[in-house]
Amino acid sequence: MPLEPKISVNEREFLLDALRQNLRLSGRKLDALRPLSITFDPDDYGVTEVQLGKTRIRAHTQTTITNPPPSRPFEGTLTITAELSPLTAPHFELARPSDTEALLSRLLEKSIRRSGALPVESLCLLAGDKCFNLRVTVHVLAHDGGLPTAAFVAVLASLMTSRVPATEVRGGEVQVFTAEEREGVRLQLVHVPIAVGVSVFDGGAIGVVDADGMEEQAREGEVVVVGNEVGEICGVTKWGGVDVGAVELVGMVEEARKQCEGVVKWLKGKVEEEEKRRAKRDHAGERSAENQR
């Protein structure tokens, strides 16, 4: 089994010394994210690719119609699967999930699905009988740190641009229309949570936003903050590592919260831009139901 390449002592010490002088190897400020970019599949709905520095993540949403779970007859289902495969780096194996993968999928699950970002009631078609099952698959194409941020942006962008087929219920029968018959329906998200990680160095004294791969190897802990567009904190996670004092922690969370707000605003702008482009291409104005007949 190939081992993950570790950084050398020299690099670790240099990074730490530099951080003590408020310097980062990339030339970024301690509280700056790497440049984010997003591309949407021009022909398909809900397929996005996000690039954060050298980290690249692709997400896509698939919709199927199933029976709702008996315990929750009025709800549809949303599943998010994140897998790190040898495609990402040779030391990730499919059969043996790594910690990185477990933590990533747990975070996505917790902060998107369980926080109710997408009201699953809206996915119900016929109580106890038919519902939509949304499945978001996350592929990490390149891993250079900052997986949570990139994965959240990818998943939410995918959900925001995906469509569920238009349906009609008549006398207990569900009729599903194809995209040609009737345009699909956009999902209604309650809020858009985004994760930003603050990596902890120097025994908890230094907090660094959006660590890259090398910084992630040298760090002593991480605080992941999930925030949304209105500046609410949806979740704070710290998986082990060094202790962080209360005052420092509050500072880090506040810093990350601000970053989350910025990312969500940027993402919403990008999604709207994409929707406008699609509407123009598909001549949505001419087909609108509001038009004179």
Added chain:
Amino acid sequence: MAYSDVLLPGDEVPQEQLPSNPKKALSIGPGLRHIPPSTISATSVGALNVDWRRNAAWMDVNGGRYLPSTNDPIIVRVTGSSGEAFNCQITPYTSYAALPHLSFQDATKKTRPQLANGALVYARIATPAAHLLHIDPELTCIDPSTGKSEGLGPLKGGMLFKISLGMARRLLMTSKRAKEDAKIIILDRLGEKWGFEVAVGRNGYLWVDANDIQRTMAVGRAITEVDEQGLVVQEQEALAQKVLKQG
């Protein structure tokens, strides 16, 4: 980079571009193939390089993975010590190379360097891997002709930067032999004003130590920029001016 003679696989090398020293046999290096009686054709994409004095021709390709070959200076990371040698990693995901405890200058069993896990060493390849015999490469920090270290040995402090294999080769090539558009002058320009140490590993690593974090970073970043953007000599001059002004 503006190369004048880029060849594609299968392209025939024109006779007039090959060196024609009547006294020596023509030696062809990687990327070229001899098809008898007298055709030389390219087997990979790249730029044709010729050495008229040594009557040699080879293709220069900036890509692929590093394959250890004898006498290459490389920067390795110590991953552990077993018996009589340190285990060293040359490139990620490849088997370890052995660096014997006694292959440092003036090393005896008592005075051998104590290298921790993760230490960096500038070493030379004594014997490359022999895959069929399952022998891993062996490294040394001694020049066999003088018995001295000749600059090889443990690297203390500083910072490691990743560079492309082509860049590493260009940095190690003396500027006299390099083609005009492959010359690297940025280190000379920065070295005129600043004092710093560098070590170039043919396995795609550059170690820089300027005894100052900002300067070490500036030198490393400048080289990485030259590498990634393929800056030619004039652009390197401009970059050096910019870097010196900021630092």
